[in-house]
Every structure is written in C-alpha cells, then in structure tokens.
Amino acid sequence: MARITVVGGTGYAGGNIVREAAQRGHEVTAISRKAPADKTRGVTYVEVDVLDSAALAAALEGADVIVGALSPRGALEGKMAGVAKDLADVAQASGTRLGMVGGAGSLLASPNGPTLASGEDFPEEYKPEALEMAGILDDLRASDEALDWFYVSPAANFGAYNPGEHTGTFRIGGDVLIVDDEGNSEISGADFAQAIVDEIEKPAHRRERFSVAY
Ligand SMILES: NC(=O)c1ccc[n+]([C@@H]2O[C@H](COP(=O)([O-])OP(=O)(O)OC[C@H]3O[C@@H](n4cnc5c(N)ncnc54)[C@H](OP(=O)(O)O)[C@@H]3O)[C@@H](O)[C@H]2O)c1
Numbered sequence: 001m002a003r004i005t006v007v008g009g010t011g012y013a014g015g016n017i018v019r020e021a022a023q024r025g026h027e028v029t030a031i032s033r034k035a036p037a038d039k040t041r042g043v044t045y046v047e048v049d050v051l052d053s054a055a056l057a058a059a060l061e062g063a064d065v066i067v068g069a070l071s072p073r074g075a076l077e078g079k080m081a082g083v084a085k086d087l088a089d090v091a092q093a094s095g096t097r098l099g100m101v102g103g104a105g106s107l108l109a110s111p112n113g114p115t116l117a118s119g120e121d122f123p124e125e126y127k128p129e130a131l132e133m134a135g136i137l138d139d140l141r142a143s144d145e146a147l148d149w150f151y152v153s154p155a156a157n158f159g160a161y162n163p164g165e166h167t168g169t170f171r172i173g174g175d176v177l178i179v180d181d182e183g184n185s186e187i188s189g190a191d192f193a194q195a196i197v198d199e200i201e202k203p204a205h206r207r208e209r210f211s212v213a214y
Contacts, residue, residue, distance in 0.1 A: 002200060005029040005063035007050060007070060007087065009043075010036045012160040013101045014069030016193035018043055024197060031059055051079065053086050060090050065200050067099040072132040084136045092147045097203070099196060100149065104156040104185065105130025106137055107177040107211055116156060116177060137209055150205045154192050155213035156185035164188025170195060170214055178213035187213045 004021045008014040009030025019040050022028045028043045035045035048059045050070065060066055068087050072080040084100060091098035105117030105126065116122055117130035140149045156177060170191045171178050179185045195212040199205060 001026055002064040003027045003029070003062060004065045004067065004200060005031060005060055006067045007031045007056075007060075008101075009067075009069065010034070010045070011069055011071065012163075012189060013154075013192065014067070015040075016189040017067055017069060017101075017196050020190065020193035020197045021200070024201075026197075026200075029059075029063070031056075050083050050086070051075065056083075056086055057090050060087075060096075061094075063094075063096055065097045065099065066091055067101065067196065067200075069101045072129050077128070078132070080132050081135055081139060084139065088140070088143060088147055088149070091149070092144060095148075097200075098147065098149045099199065100136060100140065100151045101196070102133040102137055102151050102153050102209075103130050104153050104158065104177065104211075106134035106209075107153050107156075108175050109177055111176055140207075145207075147207075149207055150199060150203075151209040152192075152196055152199070153209060153211040155187040155211075158187050158189070158192060160189075162186070162188075164191070166190035166194070167214075168194065170212055173211040173213065175209060175211070178211055180214050185213050 004026045006014045006018050009018045010032040018030045022040050022042050031046050046059050048055045050056050137151050
C-alpha cells in the first residue's frame with residue numbers, strides 16, 4: 001500500500017487514477033480547488049489552489065508518490081511549468097516519486113519524428129496545451145538526477161469526450177505514438193489509469209516517459 005497524492009485528482013485523468021488506486025487499496029489523496037460532489041469512498045479530498053506554492057507543499061506532505069494530473073487550461077494556462085517545478089522541488093526534497101500526466105502531442109508520429117503537435121493535422125486549438133506539457137517533459141529530462149520522475153502520454157484520442165471501457169489490455173510504448181492496425185490511437189480513461197497505478201506499484205520507467213494505447 002502506498003500513499004498516493006493525485007494533484008488534479010478530480011479531473012478526467014486524475015479522477016480515473018484516484019479510482020483505480022483506491023480500488024487497489026492505496027491510501028489516496030486528491031487535490032483540487034473544489035472537492036467533487038461524487039466522492040470515491042476512502043479517498044481524502046483536499047481543496048488547495050496549486051498556484052499557492054506553500055499550501056501545495058503542505059498538502060503534499062507525507063505522500064510516497066505524487067501524481068500531477070493538471071491541465072494547462074483556465075487559470076493554469078501558461079503557468080504549468082511553474083507548478084510542475086513546485087511539484088518537482090517538493091518531490092526531490094522529500095525523496096518522493098513524481099509522475100506527470102502529459103499529452104500525446106509530444107509523442108513522435110514515427111521513430112524519426114516529427115512530434116504530433118508539429119504535424120499539419122494536429123488541431124490548432126490543442127497546440128498551446130500540447131507545447132506547454134511538452135515543455136514540462138523537457139524540464140524533467142533536464143532535472144537533477146536525484147529527482148525520481150516518470151511522465152506518461154496517452155493515446156492521441158484520449159480524453160473526457162472518449163472515456164471508453166476498462167479492458168485491462170493495452171500496450172506500453174515509449175516516445176513514438178502507438179496506433180492499432182487501423183491506424184487509430186485510443187485508450188480509455190480506466191485503462192490509462194491502470195497503467196499508471198501499475199507503474200506506481202512496479203516502477204519500470206525511472207526518469208523516463210512512457211505511453212499507453214491499445
Ligand atoms: N489526448 C491527449 O493528449 C490528452 C487529452 C486530455 C488530457 N490530456 C492531458 O492529461 C492531463 C490532465 O488533463 P485532464 O483533461 O484530465 O484535466 P481536467 O479534466 O481539466 O482536470 C484538471 C484537474 O486539475 C484541477 N485544477 C485545475 N486548476 C487547479 C488549481 N489552480 N489548483 C488545484 N487544482 C486545479 C481540477 O479541479 P478544480 O477545477 O476543482 O481545481 C481538476 O481536478 C493534461 O496534461 C492534459 O494535457 C491529454
């Protein structure tokens with residue numbers, strides 16, 4: 001059993017991770033500005049604005065693993081690098097593992113690139129979010145060796161608009177987008193969360209990005 005704190009634990013990715021971790025018997029804390037009406041049994045909900053660094057650091061105390069599942073939208077647009085730095089500083093100082101949920105946009109469309117986000121087909125409206133989350137991966141790769149991090153990118157068609165089913169069967173990849181035989185790149189919220197809790201229970205990607213898709 002691990003004490004897992006999911007920052008953004010009431011969002012789409014975060015909520016799935018919280019449910020999966022709680023179901024597996026971990027001690028789970030979910031951080032967000034507003035606790036949800038529909039709470040997962042056994043989960044501790046803490047209301048903190050991550051832009052308040054001191055309050056965030058206090059809320060992260062005691063975690064064995066911190067998972068960042070925030071999105072650079074709304075008040076966090078343009079601010080995610082700073083928030084990720086705060087999470088990394090707390091994690092490094094306390095010797096806590098840090099997992100960051102990012103996007104598919106920073107994955108390579110083929111082994112020699114380019115990234116999905118730099119391709120012509122990538123939706124213009126998602127580009128700022130993709131670039132901001134890609135920057136966090138760059139920052140983690142440049143971070144002090146003592147920081148134990150992993151970064152996880154979902155399939156291209158991951159998102160609240162496409163929740164899918166919990167199948168328990170998926171593939172784990174690296175920096176190149178995983179597509180199925182029809183060329184689709186999909187992963188349900190529940191299967192994505194399963195892969196992340198698997199990584200927490202059995203670390204296989206220290207200071208690495210991995211990707212999850214069918
Ligand atoms: N296909 C793709 O590549 C794809 C698709 C979707 C998501 N993603 C990635 O997955 C990650 C998570 O996205 P998501 O869609 O799951 O996000 P989301 O549903 O928008 O959830 C965001 C979470 O962060 C919390 N939050 C927002 N601002 C906060 C603040 N100032 N202080 C504390 N908590 C705050 C929200 O709760 P409150 O509002 O109550 O604070 C919520 O729990 C992102 O990196 C995103 O880029 C990738």
